[in-house]
Amino acid sequence: MIHFFHVSKVYEKGNRALHEVNVSIGKGEFVFLTGPSGAGKTTFLKLIFREELPSYGRVVANNQNTIALGKRRIPDFRKKIGVVFQDFKLLENRTVFENIVFILNVLGYPASFLRDRAFYVLKLVGLQHRYDDYPRQLSGGEQQRIAIARALVNEPLILLADEPTGNLDPDLSLEIMALFEKINSRGTTVLIATHDREMIKQMRKRTLYLDHGHLQEHRK
Template sequence: MIHMKDVWKTYPNGVMAINGINIDIEKGEFVYVVGPSGAGKSTFIKMMYREEKPTRGDIIINRNNLAKVKERHIPYIRRNMGVIFQDFKLLPNLSVYENVAFAMEVIEESKTNIRKKVMNVLEIVRLKNKARFFPHEISGGEQQRVAIARAIVNNPAVLIADEPTGNLDPETSWEIMHILEEINDRGTTIVMATHNKEIVNTLRKRVIAIEEGRIARDEQKGDYGYER
């Protein structure tokens, strides 16, 4: 599913963010990515959806090598992956329904399919009754659920979550995690960067710890392992 082989990333300013990472993530896994601030987690996550390109090495997702794919092909590869951001990245002038539908419109789905699938995923994230609301009219937790709905509406094989509970209160964070677990139970592979010690230590999954750009720890049902 996801294979990284001898991956390095050095930024133009000389900062080496990723130092020779090798990792395999199988279909259907739920993986936490943890580590201190500045350890390379964000770069690790961004390379998975080609927001960043490795300096060298191979990143293969669904048989596509993201290190070698041409720029014009990236949007097509991203159609089979969903991304959830800490700050939601919703379009403020679109309703909840329209924000989710937009992800299908860009791949030119029919209006019939769009309506059916959007309402289905809004039901999964418990927001069917908020379809006509705008982002400023709903809570932060509800906005994140819209972002999740948008990320899964095209049935991606991989869901990449970058600090999805980072801006949320504890109760709302647990609601988001339970939704992510349900999505994972349906067969979607999830890779989630997080600083939430309580979530990692309670919902035991595979833990990949990154320190100074390297894999410091890779454990099944691991714990957070840091004070914060």
């Protein structure tokens, strides 16, 4: 489902984020990506949904070589990937409900479907009562859960999450992880970038370790 072939990423001024990364993540896998701050975790995720392109090597996600992907095909490619961003990236001038429904609109779902589906995912993250609030009216943890709900709403083939439990208390973090497992059990490939070692220990899943752009792997 996700393949990195000799991937290196060098940013401007020579900052090397990833170095010679080779890894494959199969369909339906649940994988953690961990490592210290600045290790290249976010870059790794960005390369998968083509926010960034590799400097060397190639990235294949959902059978698409991201370098060969034409600009016009990027939206269709991204529609199959749900992303929970570290900074949430919620649309500030839209309500929680509108943030979720926007994705469904983009995918062309009929109006009759939008409301039920939006409330379904909001219920999954326990925030159905905040549907009419704006992101600025929510706490960091609540915004994070909305970002998760948005990523889940169209049942993507791949789910990428960048520190999805960073702003959540331990109980809520476990609930969210259970949610990710549930999504994973339906066949969605889940890749979670996190610092939370306790969580990784508890979940006992395949873990990729990034350190200064070099990848190591621990299989549990």
